[in-house]
Amino acid sequence: MITPRFTVLAEGTFGVETAKTAASAIRYLPDRVSSILDSRFAGSTVGEVIGFGGPIPIVSSLGDALALKPRPEALLIGIAPQGGTLPGAWRTVLSEALDAGLDVWSGLHTHLTEDPDLTARAAALGRELVDLRKPPSDLVVGTGLAQETSAMRVLTVGSDCNVGKMTTALELRRGLEERRIRTGFAATGQTGILIAGSGIAVDAVVSDFVSGATERVTLEAGRGVDVVLIEGQGSLMHPGYSGVTLGLLHGVLPQCMVLCAMPGRSSIYGGNHDWVDLPALDEVIRRYEEALAWAHPDTPGKVVAVALATYDLDEGEARTAVKEAERITGLPTTDPIRFGVAPIVEAVEARRAEVTGATSG
Amino acid sequence: MITPRFTVLAEGTFGVETAKTAASAIRYLPDRVSSILDSRFAGSTVGEVIGFGGPIPIVSSLGDALALKPRPEALLIGIAPQGGTLPGAWRTVLSEALDAGLDVWSGLHTHLTEDPDLTARAAALGRELVDLRKPPSDLVVGTGLAQETSAMRVLTVGSDCNVGKMTTALELRRGLEERRIRTGFAATGQTGILIAGSGIAVDAVVSDFVSGATERVTLEAGRGVDVVLIEGQGSLMHPGYSGVTLGLLHGVLPQCMVLCAMPGRSSIYGGNHDWVDLPALDEVIRRYEEALAWAHPDTPGKVVAVALATYDLDEGEARTAVKEAERITGLPTTDPIRFGVAPIVEAVEARRAEVTGATSG
Numbered sequence: 001m002i003t004p005r006f007t008v009l010a011e012g013t014f015g016v017e018t019a020k021t022a023a024s025a026i027r028y029l030p031d032r033v034s035s036i037l038d039s040r041f042a043g044s045t046v047g048e049v050i051g052f053g054g055p056i057p058i059v060s061s062l063g064d065a066l067a068l069k070p071r072p073e074a075l076l077i078g079i080a081p082q083g084g085t086l087p088g089a090w091r092t093v094l095s096e097a098l099d100a101g102l103d104v105w106s107g108l109h110t111h112l113t114e115d116p117d118l119t120a121r122a123a124a125l126g127r128e129l130v131d132l133r134k135p136p137s138d139l140v141v142g143t144g145l146a147q148e149t150s151a152m153r154v155l156t157v158g159s160d161c162n163v164g165k166m167t168t169a170l171e172l173r174r175g176l177e178e179r180r181i182r183t184g185f186a187a188t189g190q191t192g193i194l195i196a197g198s199g200i201a202v203d204a205v206v207s208d209f210v211s212g213a214t215e216r217v218t219l220e221a222g223r224g225v226d227v228v229l230i231e232g233q234g235s236l237m238h239p240g241y242s243g244v245t246l247g248l249l250h251g252v253l254p255q256c257m258v259l260c261a262m263p264g265r266s267s268i269y270g271g272n273h274d275w276v277d278l279p280a281l282d283e284v285i286r287r288y289e290e291a292l293a294w295a296h297p298d299t300p301g302k303v304v305a306v307a308l309a310t311y312d313l314d315e316g317e318a319r320t321a322v323k324e325a326e327r328i329t330g331l332p333t334t335d336p337i338r339f340g341v342a343p344i345v346e347a348v349e350a351r352r353a354e355v356t357g358a359t360s361g
Numbered sequence: 362m363i364t365p366r367f368t369v370l371a372e373g374t375f376g377v378e379t380a381k382t383a384a385s386a387i388r389y390l391p392d393r394v395s396s397i398l399d400s401r402f403a404g405s406t407v408g409e410v411i412g413f414g415g416p417i418p419i420v421s422s423l424g425d426a427l428a429l430k431p432r433p434e435a436l437l438i439g440i441a442p443q444g445g446t447l448p449g450a451w452r453t454v455l456s457e458a459l460d461a462g463l464d465v466w467s468g469l470h471t472h473l474t475e476d477p478d479l480t481a482r483a484a485a486l487g488r489e490l491v492d493l494r495k496p497p498s499d500l501v502v503g504t505g506l507a508q509e510t511s512a513m514r515v516l517t518v519g520s521d522c523n524v525g526k527m528t529t530a531l532e533l534r535r536g537l538e539e540r541r542i543r544t545g546f547a548a549t550g551q552t553g554i555l556i557a558g559s560g561i562a563v564d565a566v567v568s569d570f571v572s573g574a575t576e577r578v579t580l581e582a583g584r585g586v587d588v589v590l591i592e593g594q595g596s597l598m599h600p601g602y603s604g605v606t607l608g609l610l611h612g613v614l615p616q617c618m619v620l621c622a623m624p625g626r627s628s629i630y631g632g633n634h635d636w637v638d639l640p641a642l643d644e645v646i647r648r649y650e651e652a653l654a655w656a657h658p659d660t661p662g663k664v665v666a667v668a669l670a671t672y673d674l675d676e677g678e679a680r681t682a683v684k685e686a687e688r689i690t691g692l693p694t695t696d697p698i699r700f701g702v703a704p705i706v707e708a709v710e711a712r713r714a715e716v717t718g719a720t721s722g
Contacts, residue, residue, distance in 0.1 A: 142601045143600070143601060143633040143634060144633075144634070144636060202568065203568055203569040204567055204568070204569065205567070206470065206564070206565055206566070206567065207563065207564055207565070207566055207567070207568040207604060207608065208564040208565065208601075208602065210568045210604045211600060211601055211603070212601070237655045239503055239504070239611045239612075239614075239656040239657075240502040240503045240504060240569075240572055240611075241569065241572075242607050242608060242656060243571045243572065243607045243611070244568045244571075245607075246597075246603050246606075247603060247604020247605070247607075250600045250601075250604070253600075272505075273505070275505060276505075276655075276656050276657075287655065290651075291652070294603070294637075294648065295598055295600040295603060295637050296600075297637070
């Protein structure tokens with residue numbers, strides 16, 4: 001998968017929390033993002049609106065995006081709405097993008113490649129439609145194969161959705177690589193796939209195959225490396241997504257986990273799910289370690305560190321939140337974006353020494 | 362869905378444990394099963410081979426099946442292999458069945474209605490292909506809606522696959538209806554759908570939608586009844602299917618559960634998964650009650666009875682197994698097929714009094 005230069009469609013949604021795909025593309029593929037399409041912020045730069053991403057321009061129309069030099073090569077749908085369907089009003093923009101010679105990339109559950117109008121138009125124009133969330137057709141039921149990789153398996157798990165599981169894994173990769181540790185990244189969601197250039201969106205596969213898809217990406221990313229980081233999804237406590245989370249946990253069978261959370265959140269995110277209260281972090285950790293051990297009784301994985309997403313707090317509040325999480329869990333804690341990923345890198349390295357020692361001993 | 366008269370294709374697989382769809386069709390739709398196709402037992406009756414089902418004939422070829430009076434109207438694929446794909450050798454038989462004027466019904470993951478050859482042939486001949494496992498296209502992420510039904514929600518859960526979750530639910534329905542309690546049955550697997558005439562195979566839906574699909578079938582089957590029984594799937598401890606199980610649990614949010622198990626099994630069923638040991642039944646119960654409470658903290662459901670599948674034991678061994686399970690769990694226990702479902706019916710009724718009392722009090 002060669003990543004083109006994108007204009008990112010985020011009309012009405014650009015910002016830190018909602019346009020997750022857009023924000024992550026800016027953070028991890030900055031030279032591939034030509035512009036952001038959101039008329040509310042047209043004329044500003046990305047850096048001015050979300051605090052990172054520097055001079056990437058925000059434009060109000062596809063025409064303005066096409067006028068930039070160098071010209072974008074594809075349009076990326078930059079949101080991941082719950083349920084993943086295509087907002088009707090965006091259809092027109094997609095058609096116009098194809099007409100203007102752009103490919104269209106999407107991470108929605110609704111596959112562009114199964115839309116008769118769009119596929120006919122793309123075919124006639126010689127353009128490509130890319131569905132990041134479309135799973136391979138040859139998946140199987142999981143059988144614990146992930147245990148065959150010699151790399152240590154590290155899974156990011158969460159108290160909830162949207163708490164930094166992918167970001168923590170990517171920051172951890174950078175931190176480990178800076179210490180010359182060979183590191184693989186297994187993407188399990190559409191944004192991770194966009195960034196990594198490969199992977200399987202496990203929330204889009206037939207439910208019988210979640211653990212099978214997970215072990216496949218784990219084995220692929222685990223080849224020739226010392227540590228393989230697997231992007232977690234959802235939360236065991238999330239009434240909409242918990243099945244994906246447990247299937248992924250039992251597909252990876254990690255020796256090591258990093259818990260991701262947002263300090264301010266006391267219930268599951270979003271109005272449809274906030275009737276579920278979140279417990280304290282030490283209890284969240286106990287639940288992940290226990291659920292993992294159900295299908296992995298001999299060498300159960302441990303949570304070794306906590307990653308907090310503190311972007312909605314000021315500096316002082318963020319430091320207090322980190323201290324509080326350390327006190328409750330007894331584990332190294334950081335916001336990997338705000339305070340650096342070093343404490344997590346060290347905890348993962350310590351666990352690797354333990355696991356390697358146990359294996360050779 | 363009007364259920365036709367079937368010949369059931371089970372070549373090389375007919376028997377108690379493997380041809381699950383065939384055996385269940387015989388038990389719950391006996392007047393719809395015209396014959397069983399398995400050349401190994403041709404000339405015998407179903408009753409002679411599996412101990413129930415009486416005089417239904419076993420035949421060696423489609424020709425023999427077609428010669429029976431009244432003639433079958435459809436061919437049913439009577440197995441549910443892991444992964445659910447279509448054995449290559451059976452393709453010919455399916456084509457011959459269409460040629461002979463039969464419809465073809467299937468519960469495989471591989472959808473017949475997406476097979477170009479079979480669909481073309483069926484269309485040309487005016488025959489119907491029915492995919493019991495094909496999910497509706499308008500599913501959504503679950504949001505706890507199942508809690509809106511006024512019927513008490515009862516879920517059968519299992520220590521493993523293939524331990525009688527569907528059978529227990531169907532026997533319980535019969536037992537409750539005999540006591541004039543209005544009872545609904547929500548099918549979540551292909552065989553349950555065949556028997557009930559409706560439902561969604563939750564293991565075949567996109568993984569993000571497992572709990573959403575589950576709440577939909579729960580609400581539908583819960584209309585106008587006092588108790589809605591939901592067919593469970595898989596096991597929290599099964600490394601291949603645990604995600605489906607947890608998504609289903611959090612979709613139903615049951616007030617009441619019945620644990621299904623096989624006394625002899627000490628590890629997860631099948632050579633690909635038997636590296637996972639099964640704990641004692643009281644521990645299995647604790648796990649289900651805890652995992653349910655994660656997303657249902659206010660009115661968590663309880664396991665109220667145990668259903669054992671003892672068909673592989675003799676009478677004395679079976680009685681000992683029931684006593685032992687009662688001792689370990691402190692709960693009423695029975696093999697609903699061998700010893701009757703009454704103890705479970707009574708436990709569910711007692712729970713209903715508790716739940717109703719709590720609701721009105």
